[in-house]
Amino acid sequence: MRLYIVGFGPGGTEYMTMEARHAIEDSDVVVGYTVYVDLLREYFQEKKFYTTPMKKEKERCQWAIDTAVSGKRVALVCSGDSGVYGMAGLVLELLEEEGQKLEIYVVAGVTAACSGGAVLGAPLNHDFAVISLSDLLTPWELIEKRLECAAMGDFCICLYNPSSRKRQDYLQRACKIVERYKSENTVCGYVKNIGREQQEKKILTLSQLKSEQVDMFTTVFIGNSQTIQKGEWMVTPRGYQL
């Protein structure tokens, strides 16, 4: 009768909190998206795993609830944080009366804004906005409005899901909106495969970012008007007098 919704960070156990590790160890079964569960198998070889493919999030969460209600201890795992475009929201929405009896633990993890930020330096070291460019569940008009508002407020911006096979030009469209308010020389960066093999990072200007091709495993960072590049680092000053 226990359900953990666990954010395990960007990849290997090194980036997982002890709380996340303990939650997985305490569970009878671990359920998650196929690709992410494969990242965990090697570290928890004794565990039973259950996977569902992408776009089957509702079925996955319902399975986790039903299995926990049936008496098992279940860890539903998400990459990054469980509450940032994660499964915690959907599980809590789906809980019906019987689910109310469950012991629910939402276990936070290191989201890509932070893990990717650390790879680049400190791009989000002042007020920032996190925006997903995926329009699977959100109307594109609302995404555009948020990009505009975030740029208008001179926020640092972190973009999740910047691209996919069907959304090849979304990053370009986002940059075009942002550059109405931010200089084309704004310092930007991105990190691909954060914390995994073949991790890559790049620092570039907003105008360069506009013509960059990134994939769905990439997290994009757009600086504010104060953000600088210093050597290999992208840094947003907090405002200390140096």
Next chain:
Amino acid sequence: MRLYIVGFGPGGTEYMTMEARHAIEDSDVVVGYTVYVDLLREYFQEKKFYTTPMKKEKERCQWAIDTAVSGKRVALVCSGDSGVYGMAGLVLELLEEEGQKLEIYVVAGVTAACSGGAVLGAPLNHDFAVISLSDLLTPWELIEKRLECAAMGDFCICLYNPSSRKRQDYLQRACKIVERYKSENTVCGYVKNIGREQQEKKILTLSQLKSEQVDMFTTVFIGNSQTIQKGEWMVTPRGYQL
């Protein structure tokens, strides 16, 4: 010649990543703000610690750099994430030529938006903005502008440093700006002492939040137009059809 800038999450080692733990274990000396270092002493009793008080951030970072340049392994620790209002930015800004020879590792941690979010449920499960209400280093006019833009874009909003002895009415001022764009019934919440003894949480409406007195150890969450309260949880739906 090695400097780790380590985010250790909200408090105890349970919320720390393995990477953060290993960085501290690998260091000859651990330096940080007095209050946070005291949280760590009990877990790393063998370590040498060096502390500096609040408002001595620049001295602390410079000490960490100088000590690392002198040949020691240093862990500069920050609560939450090292790159979200943390010390990673300041260290990278302060690096002069000699510092360029250092091996620098920015180690991400679970920031309060995520650790506090998990306590409340999933308040930031859609696009969100993180804004600090501290005007020590940022002009209040810019904070106001960002509050306005975030509210206009219907972002979920997470407020850091919502109050202090000298800024008793800042949360109220922020709510007044936000309610120009968000309904007074918007679901809000806050968490005090995240992950520590005497952790407290509360869910309330925006109009109630406006007259709530919170302290500097509190993180505040303001929902978007879709955010709901479900039982004891604050949940922002991502948009799945249920």
